[in-house]
Amino acid sequence: MRSSWADAVENSAGESLDNAGTSGGNERPSAAARSAYVPPHLRNRPPVSEPPAPSVGGPHSFNDRPGSGGPTSGSRWGGGRTEYGRQGYGGGGGGGRGSGGWRGRGGWGGKDREVNPFGNDDVDADAEPAFNEQENSGINFDAYEDIPVETSGGNVPPPVNTFAEIDLGDALNLNIRRCKYVKPTPVQRHAIPISLAGRDLMACAQTGSGKTAAFCFPIISGIMKGNFPQRPRGVRTVFPLALILSPTRELSVQIHEEARKFSYQTGVRVVVAYGGAPINQQLRELERGVDILVATPGRLVDLLERAKVSLQMIRYLALDEADRMLDMGFEPQIRKIVEQMDMPPPGERQTMLFSATFPKEIQVKVRMASDFLSNYIFLAVGRVGSSTDLIVQRVEYVHENDKRSYLMDLIHAQRANGVQGKHALTLVFVETKKGADSLEHWLCMNGFPATTIHGDRTQQERETALRSFKSGNTPILVATDVAARGLDIPHVAHVINFDLPNDIDDYVHRIGRTGRAGKSGLATAFFNENNMSLAKSLAELMKEANQEVPDWLTRFAGRASFGNKGRRGGGRFGGRDFRRDSSYNRGNNSGDYHGGGGGYGGSGGSYGGGYPSAWD
Ligand SMILES: Nc1ncnc2c1ncn2[C@@H]1O[C@H](COP(=O)(O)OP(=O)(O)OP(=O)(O)O)[C@@H](O)[C@H]1O
Numbered sequence: 001m002r003s004s005w006a007d008a009v010e011n012s013a014g015e016s017l018d019n020a021g022t023s024g025g026n027e028r029p030s031a032a033a034r035s036a037y038v039p040p041h042l043r044n045r046p047p048v049s050e051p052p053a054p055s056v057g058g059p060h061s062f063n064d065r066p067g068s069g070g071p072t073s074g075s076r077w078g079g080g081r082t083e084y085g086r087q088g089y090g091g092g093g094g095g096g097r098g099s100g101g102w103r104g105r106g107g108w109g110g111k112d113r114e115v116n117p118f119g120n121d122d123v124d125a126d127a128e129p130a131f132n133e134q135e136n137s138g139i140n141f142d143a144y145e146d147i148p149v150e151t152s153g154g155n156v157p158p159p160v161n162t163f164a165e166i167d168l169g170d171a172l173n174l175n176i177r178r179c180k181y182v183k184p185t186p187v188q189r190h191a192i193p194i195s196l197a198g199r200d201l202m203a204c205a206q207t208g209s210g211k212t213a214a215f216c217f218p219i220i221s222g223i224m225k226g227n228f229p230q231r232p233r234g235v236r237t238v239f240p241l242a243l244i245l246s247p248t249r250e251l252s253v254q255i256h257e258e259a260r261k262f263s264y265q266t267g268v269r270v271v272v273a274y275g276g277a278p279i280n281q282q283l284r285e286l287e288r289g290v291d292i293l294v295a296t297p298g299r300l301v302d303l304l305e306r307a308k309v310s311l312q313m314i315r316y317l318a319l320d321e322a323d324r325m326l327d328m329g330f331e332p333q334i335r336k337i338v339e340q341m342d343m344p345p346p347g348e349r350q351t352m353l354f355s356a357t358f359p360k361e362i363q364v365k366v367r368m369a370s371d372f373l374s375n376y377i378f379l380a381v382g383r384v385g386s387s388t389d390l391i392v393q394r395v396e397y398v399h400e401n402d403k404r405s406y407l408m409d410l411i412h413a414q415r416a417n418g419v420q421g422k423h424a425l426t427l428v429f430v431e432t433k434k435g436a437d438s439l440e441h442w443l444c445m446n447g448f449p450a451t452t453i454h455g456d457r458t459q460q461e462r463e464t465a466l467r468s469f470k471s472g473n474t475p476i477l478v479a480t481d482v483a484a485r486g487l488d489i490p491h492v493a494h495v496i497n498f499d500l501p502n503d504i505d506d507y508v509h510r511i512g513r514t515g516r517a518g519k520s521g522l523a524t525a526f527f528n529e530n531n532m533s534l535a536k537s538l539a540e541l542m543k544e545a546n547q548e549v550p551d552w553l554t555r556f557a558g559r560a561s562f563g564n565k566g567r568r569g570g571g572r573f574g575g576r577d578f579r580r581d582s583s584y585n586r587g588n589n590s591g592d593y594h595g596g597g598g599g600y601g602g603s604g605g606s607y608g609g610g611y612p613s614a615w616d
Contacts, residue, residue: 117261118178147186147206153377157193160184166192168221171266176217179261185210187381192217195352200376202322202353202363206388207512208488209381211354212258215244215318220263222316222350223291229313237307238286240271240293242316243343245334247324249274249296249459250466251486255320256294268292273309275299276459283308292316297325297333304341311343315350321485322353323362323505331365338372346374356512357385357505386544387508391495391515391523393547395538398526403498404442410496410524411448411476424493425469428478429510431499439498440478450476453483484510492516497525504537532556 149159160166162183163176184192187205194201195218205211219242231239244259246252256272263270271290273282275298282299286308293300293309303309317338319325325334343349351373358380387393398406411426430436433454443450451465451474462482469477470489477483478498484506492514501507507525514521525538539557542549 114265117257117264147382149186149190149382150380151190151194151377153199154375156377157197157199159189160193161189166196168192168196168217169224169266171264172217172220172224172262175262175264175266176213178264181213185214187211187379188214188217190379190381191215191352191354194377194379195219195350196221198350200346200351200373201379202358202373202376203379203381204355204358204384205379205381206386207356207509208388208390208516209356210517211356212255212320212488213262215320215352215354216255216259216262218352219244219292219316219318220259220266220268223268224266226315228315231313236287237310238290239310239313240290241313242292242318243300243311243314243337244292244294244318244320245297245300245325245337246294246320247296247330247485248482249276250453250462250483251320252294252296253463254486254488259292259294263292270294273299273303275302276462279303297330297337300337301333304337311337311341314343316352317343317349318352318354321355321509323355323358324485326362326365346372351376357508359385359505383544385505385508385541387511387541388515389545389547390519391511391521391545393511393523393525393542393545395525395527395542395550395553397528397550397552399528400530403526404439406526407439407443407496407498408446410494414494424475425472425489425491426476426494426496427469427483427489427492427513428476428496428498429484429501430478430480431501433480435499436478436480443476443478448476449474450478452478454480455482481506481510483513487513488516489513493521495521495523497523500525500527500531500534500538502533504534504541507534507538508541527553527556532559535559 163173163181168176187203187209191201191203191205191211191214195215203211203214205214223241226241228241244252244255246255252272252274256270259270268291269289270292271282271285271288272294273279273286274296279299279302282303286293286303295303300309304311319334324330337343353373382388396406407428414424414426428439428450430439433456436452436454437456440450440452451468453462453465453469457465465474465477466483466487466489468474472491481501484501486509495511495514497507497510501510511521511523514523527535527538531538535553535556539549539553542553
């Protein structure tokens with residue numbers, strides 16, 4: 001049985017930032033003990049010496065809008081809060097204490113000093129706990145144990161049960177312990193041995209289940225141990241060995257932060273490049289050496305065209321949120337990067353595609369897009385595209401004009417349930433940038449501390465907003481889909497789909513901002529006639545996740561199945577590895593797969609929908 005959301009959040013609300021290192025909060029009662037797990041964003045708090053950025057919203061603003069006002073009487077959630085920001089973008093550059101040194105591959109240079117990303121200069125390797133299943137990582141692994149796992153492809157390496165079984169290298173193992181990861185999550189148990197064996201991989205696992213580490217560990221370990229040809233020196237072009245692409249700037253920043261922790265003192269240097277931030281600073285970071293480049297596609301194309309980066313030496317290519325990266329919005333840029341520059345072809349590089357959703361249309365596209373992958377293994381942890389049942393999903397019928405008052409009710413209810421604590425965060429998704437601004441303004445005018453993140457805000461505003469939300473200073477974030485994927489924000493207790501998306505996979509990613517790493521969460525959606533195209537897939541998804549489906553939604557779903565306008569409609573729940581479908585195997589030489597009937601076809605609608613590549 002699940003704990004009540006309010007109870008769970010109340011627990012987490014009672015925690016302070018300072019003791020968060022010993023308490024996970026927001027867990028299901030079945031978790032045996034309280035947590036020793038520290039969420040990454042708390043582990044990696046900036047050193048106190050870090051200079052505060054210039055105040056954007058003025059010292060007493062409780063959101064990050066200059067002069068956005070808010071009630072003169074102040075916030076309903078108590079006193080004015082001050083946002084702070086950090087100046088500067090990008091890389092894991094200088095300062096801090098010395099690193100293990102670089103062994104001539106172009107990473108940490110002699111004069112560079114590696115910042116301790118754990119924010120604790122006294123990390124004592126010997127004092128770190130050994131891998132030990134008795135340790136409580138704070139992640140409720142029981143929540144994942146009964147998830148079915150499917151692998152397909154030839155000679156699939158067997159999964160492991162512990163990190164100790166895998167030879168990742170001492171320095172990386174130490175960082176895994178510093179992260180308090182006691183044992184691998186299911187996707188890590190399966191994906192890491194596959195990647196370490198050098199195989200290409202298409203991996204699908206539910207939101208919040210640890211996919212970032214699943215692709216980072218093998219890359220870092222491979223670079224630590226690999227013998228790579230000497231990279232050219234003295235030229236202004238850099239030659240990374242690994243490329244990790246992600247669809248949004250904020251996600252690239254997050255992956256970079258994670259990868260820096262995992263690679264601390266391994267000699268492997270990670271740099272991030274993303275749009276909206278000054279390119280010169282990113283260039284300086286690159287020139288100091290780069291082994292793993294984390295990037296958004298647009299900025300990377302820019303760097304490639306300026307010949308600042310060459311992909312000639314790439315040995316590892318990871319696409320996070322791979323279905324998004326391969327959909328219409330990003331396809332031209334991804335094709336350019338992967339197929340039209342100097343990147344080695346499949347087989348000479350190792351390619352990993354990860355996401356929580358993999359519509360068959362995208363799987364097919366990978367094949368048609370001239371072999372991104374070579375002899376790959378398909379791994380599905382849980383049903384492809386399913387949501388985790390750690391999230392309690394509710395759907396309310398709400399007319400367009402009533403949405404604001406319903407939202408107000410929900411937020412009031414959170415207060416009444418004692419969920420107004422600093423760390424109980426609410427993420428509200430809306431469809432448009434204008435809608436986001438207007439709702440944020442309205443919330444602020446009504447005394448609720450809100451901020452917003454969307455594509456019309458400057459990058460600095462976006463980062464400030466996100467930081468303010470994460471810290472709990474502004475506990476309501478109104479967002480467009482730019483915040484839907486990948487972001488790992490501790491203490492998001494409630495995701496509200498004020499406007500539902502048109503695509504069920506977008507819904508899965510949005511609600512996946514809560515209920516992460518074994519913790520429970522709540523997601524509420526406002527549904528009305530405008531969302532008819534989603535009725536069927538939403539009802540199916542909720543049913544599959546053992547959620548209560550309201551009768552009215554079932555009725556809508558029944559009606560919607562005649563003439564469903566959904567993008568993938570009924571095809572979605574049929575597919576796993578598309579190579580099993582007969583339509584692929586007809587006229588195809590894949591010896592490993594034998595069509596099981598059914599065939600590919602499903603909804604017939606094309607996937608895509610013009611996601612703005614301006615995201616990056
Ligand atoms: N082995 C582990 N033990 C404990 N915590 C872990 C482990 N692996 C990952 N985590 C934590 O789980 C959380 C979710 O991980 P991550 O962000 O990689 O999820 P994800 O699967 O990529 O989610 P999404 O689909 O939303 O991108 C992070 O806070 C991460 O630090």
